[in-house]
Amino acid sequence: MQATPQKPVSSLGKFVVWFGELTTPSRLYRRGxxxxxxxxxxILALLVIPGLxxxxxxxxxxxxxxxxxxxxxxxxxxxxxxxxxFGWSPDTIFILLRSIWVAFVTTLICVxxxxxxxxxxxxxxxxxxxxxxxxxxxPFWTNLVIRTYxxxxxxxxxxxxxxxxxxxxxxxxxxxxxPSAFAVYIGMITAFLPFVVMPLFSSVERLDWSLVEAAQxxxxxxxxxxxxxxxxxxxxxxxxxxxxxxIPAMGMFVIPDLLGGAKYLLVGNLIQQQFYSSRDYPxxxxxxxxLMILTLFGxxxxxxxxxxxELV
Amino acid sequence: MTAVAETKPASGTLSVENIVKRFGEAxxxxxxxxxxxxxxxxxxxxxxxxxxxxxxxxxxxxELADEGxxxxxxxxxxxxxxxxxxxNTVFQSYALFPHLSVYENIAFxxxxxxxxxxxxxRRVKYGLEILQLEKFASRLPHQLSGGQKQRxxxxxxxxxxxxxxxxxxxxxxxxxxxxxxxxxxxxxxxxQLGLTFxxxxxxxxxxxxxxxxxxxxxxxHLEQSGTPDEVYERPRTRFSAEFLGAANLLQGxxxxxxxxxxxxxxxxxxxxxWDEGSVAIRPERVRLSEAEPRQNGxxxxxxxxVYRGAYQEAWLDPCDLRIRxxxxxxxxxxxxxxxxxxAESLVVLEE
Numbered sequence: 148m149q150a151t152p153q154k155p156v157s158s159l160g161k162f163v164v165w166f167g168e169l170t171t172p173s174r175l176y177r178r179g180x181x182x183x184x185x186x187x188x189x190i191l192a193l194l195v196i197p198g199l200x201x202x203x204x205x206x207x208x209x210x211x212x213x214x215x216x217x218x219x220x221x222x223x224x225x226x227x228x229x230x231x232x233f234g235w236s237p238d239t240i241f242i243l244l245r246s247i248w249v250a251f252v253t254t255l256i257c258v259x260x261x262x263x264x265x266x267x268x269x270x271x272x273x274x275x276x277x278x279x280x281x282x283x284x285x286p287f288w289t290n291l292v293i294r295t296y297x298x299x300x301x302x303x304x305x306x307x308x309x310x311x312x313x314x315x316x317x318x319x320x321x322x323x324x325x326p327s328a329f330a331v332y333i334g335m336i337t338a339f340l341p342f343v344v345m346p347l348f349s350s351v352e353r354l355d356w357s358l359v360e361a362a363q364x365x366x367x368x369x370x371x372x373x374x375x376x377x378x379x380x381x382x383x384x385x386x387x388x389x390x391x392x393x394i395p396a397m398g399m400f401v402i403p404d405l406l407g408g409a410k411y412l413l414v415g416n417l418i419q420q421q422f423y424s425s426r427d428y429p430x431x432x433x434x435x436x437x438l439m440i441l442t443l444f445g446x447x448x449x450x451x452x453x454x455x456x457e458l459v
Numbered sequence: 460m461t462a463v464a465e466t467k468p469a470s471g472t473l474s475v476e477n478i479v480k481r482f483g484e485a486x487x488x489x490x491x492x493x494x495x496x497x498x499x500x501x502x503x504x505x506x507x508x509x510x511x512x513x514x515x516x517x518x519x520x521x522e523l524a525d526e527g528x529x530x531x532x533x534x535x536x537x538x539x540x541x542x543x544x545x546x547n548t549v550f551q552s553y554a555l556f557p558h559l560s561v562y563e564n565i566a567f568x569x570x571x572x573x574x575x576x577x578x579x580x581r582r583v584k585y586g587l588e589i590l591q592l593e594k595f596a597s598r599l600p601h602q603l604s605g606g607q608k609q610r611x612x613x614x615x616x617x618x619x620x621x622x623x624x625x626x627x628x629x630x631x632x633x634x635x636x637x638x639x640x641x642x643x644x645x646x647x648x649x650x651q652l653g654l655t656f657x658x659x660x661x662x663x664x665x666x667x668x669x670x671x672x673x674x675x676x677x678x679x680h681l682e683q684s685g686t687p688d689e690v691y692e693r694p695r696t697r698f699s700a701e702f703l704g705a706a707n708l709l710q711g712x713x714x715x716x717x718x719x720x721x722x723x724x725x726x727x728x729x730x731x732x733w734d735e736g737s738v739a740i741r742p743e744r745v746r747l748s749e750a751e752p753r754q755n756g757x758x759x760x761x762x763x764x765v766y767r768g769a770y771q772e773a774w775l776d777p778c779d780l781r782i783r784x785x786x787x788x789x790x791x792x793x794x795x796x797x798x799x800x801x802a803e804s805l806v807v808l809e810e
Contacts, residue, residue: 360521361554363541365568365619372542375567379558 204432213426223433250396326408343388350384478527505676547616586614744804752799
C-alpha cells in the first residue's frame with residue numbers, strides 16, 4: 148500500500164532525511180557553513196594573512212634601525228641567491244643545500260632505525276606492546292630544548308662518550324663532541340625518530356601477514372617476500388613518517404643552534420638570525436619563502452613518485 | 460575412484476604420517492595420518508577448531524609439525540620451507556597482492572622462479588583463459604568482485620603447476636548462490652587438469668558436492684574418511700552422523716535379532732558390538748504409511764510440519780523423529796500415521 152504523500156508545510160523546499168533527522172537540503176547546507184566557520188577563521192587569521200604579509204615583507208627593505216621600509220625591490224631575493232655587496236658568494240646556497248642534505252640524511256636514518264623498531268614493537272605480545280611504544284614516545288613528551296641541552300651535557304668532555312671518542316683518536320683530549328655536524332645529527336635523529344616509528348607502527352600492526360605467506364607459498368626468497376609482501380603495506384605509514392620528519396627537519400633551528408653552533412648553520416638558523424639578532428625582517432621573510440618553496444617542491448617530487456599512495 | 464585417479468601412478472600420493480601439532484598447552488592435531496591419492500579431490504571437513512586448517516598449513520609449509528612427516532611422491536617435505544615445496548595454496552582471504560594487477564598476481568610465482576618471459580606470458584595467458592579472467596588482466600584486486608578475486612587466487616596457484624593444490628575455505632566469502640556455482644566449476648577444473656586438490660571446509664554440502672573422498676575431523680583427530688556416500692550413508696560415530704546432514708538417533712539395548720528401545724523392538728541388519736548404544740537413521744530414509752508396516756514400525760503423531768517446496772520436513776512424536784518426505788500429500792499437525800524405520804537404513808554407531 149502506498150500512503151498519499153503529504154505536501155511539505157515548509158517553504159524551504161523538499162524534505163530529506165539526514166540520519167533520521169527530517170530536514171531540508173538548504174538547512175543542511177547552512178548548518179555545514181556554520182560548522183566550517185571556526186576553521187576558516189583560524190586558517191585566515193593564522194595562515195593566509197601572515198603568509199601574505201610575509202610575501203609583502205620579502206619585497207620590502209630593512210631600515211637603518213631594523214625597521215621596515217616599504218620600498219618594493221628584489222634585493223632580498225638576489226641576496227638569497229648569493230649576490231651581496233661583495234659580489235656573489237655561495238654561502239646562502241650552501242646553507243640551503245646543507246639544510247636539504249641534513250633533512251634527507253635525518254629522514255633516511257630515522258627510517259632505517261624505525262623499520263626494525265616498528266616491527267619489534269608490533270610483534271610483541273599485546274600485554275607489553277604499548278609499554279614498548281611508550282618507551283619511544285616518553286622522550287617525545289619532554290620539551291625539545293631541554294632534550295637538546297641534555298645532549299650538550301652528554302656530549303661534553305666530562306662524559307664517557309667524549310672520552311671514548313678521544314680514545315679512538317677522533318677528538319683531542321678534553322674536547323667535546325659538540326658543536327659539530329655529528330651532534331646535530333644525533334639531536335635531529337633522536338628528536339624525529341618517534342615521528343617515523345609511530346605511523347610506521349600503526350601500518351605494521353595492521354599488516355596482513357597472509358600476503359607474506361602468499362609470497363612464501365609462491366616461491367619468493369626473503370628479499371622478494373619483503374619487497375612484495377611487506378614493503379607495499381607499510382608505505383602509508385612510511386609516507387606519513389617521512390613527511391612528518393623531512394618538513395620540520397628542513398626548518399629546524401633549535402637543534403643546530405645548540406648542537407651545531409656556528410659550525411653547522413642551517414636555513415632555520417639563518418631565518419632566526421634575521422628576525423632576532425640582525426633584525427632584518429624583509430630578508431628573513433625572503434629566506435622563509437625560499438624554504439617554503441623548496442619544501443613544496445620536495446613534496447611535489449615525492450607525490451609524483453608515490454603515485455596512488457595516499458598522503459595521510 | 461575417478462578415472463583420473465586410476466591413470467596416475469601410485470607413487471603420486473601425499474602421505475600425512477602421524478602429524479602432531481601443539482599450540483602451547485592445546486593440542487591442535489593429535490596424530491593424524493592420511494593417504495591422499497594423485498588426481499584426487501580430497502576434503503578435510505570439520506567444525507571450526509578441529510585442526511583442519513592447521514593440517515593444511517603444515518602441508519603447505521606455513522606451519523611446522525611437532526611430530527610426524529609429510530611425504531609427497533616418496534619425498535619427505537618436512538624439512539623444506541614453504542617456498543621450496545611443490546604445492547600452492549588458495550588462501551581463505553585470497554591474499555592477492557593489492558599493489559599488483561591481476562596479470563602480475565598470476566605471474567607472481569613464475570617470476571619468483573625466474574621463468575623466462577615467454578613462458579611466464581604463456582602460462583599467465585593460460586591461467587587467465589581457464590578461469591575466464593582475460594577481461595580483468597590489468598585490473599587491481601580492489602576493482603574485482605569476490606568471485607573474481609577467488610578466480611585470480613585460483614589461477615595464481617594453478618599456473619605454477621603444483622603437485623598438490625591446497626584450498627583453505629576458498630568459498631566462505633562468497634554468497635550461497637555463487638558458492639554452488641563455484642563448487643561445480645572447481646570440481647570440473649580439477650577433473651579437467653587431473654590435479655590433486657585438498658580442500659578445507661566446514662560446509663558438509665560443499666564437501667559432498669566436490670570431493671572424491673572426505674576426511675571428517677574432530678578436535679585434532681580423524682573421525683572417519685571415505686567417499687561422500689560412504690561417510691553419509693554409513694557414519695561410524697554419532698559425531699559423523701550428526702555433522703554430515705541431519706540424523707535421528709535411537710538409543711537402546713542389544714536384543715536377539717535387533718535393538719530393544721522405549722518405542723519397541725527394531726530389526727537390524729548388523730549385530731551391534733555393544734550391549735547398550737545407538738543407531739542412526741537419516742530423515743529421508745523414514746517411510747510413512749497409513750497401514751502398519753511388517754516390521755520396525757512406530758505409531759507416530761505429527762508435532763510440526765514444514766513445507767519446503769521441493770520437500771516437506773516434519774517432527775514426529777513420541778520419539779522426536781525428524782523426517783523428510785515428498786511435498787505431497789501434505790502432512791498436518793496432529794495427524795496420526797505409521798513410520799517405518801527400515802532395517803537396511805538403520806546404521807549401528809560405534810560407542
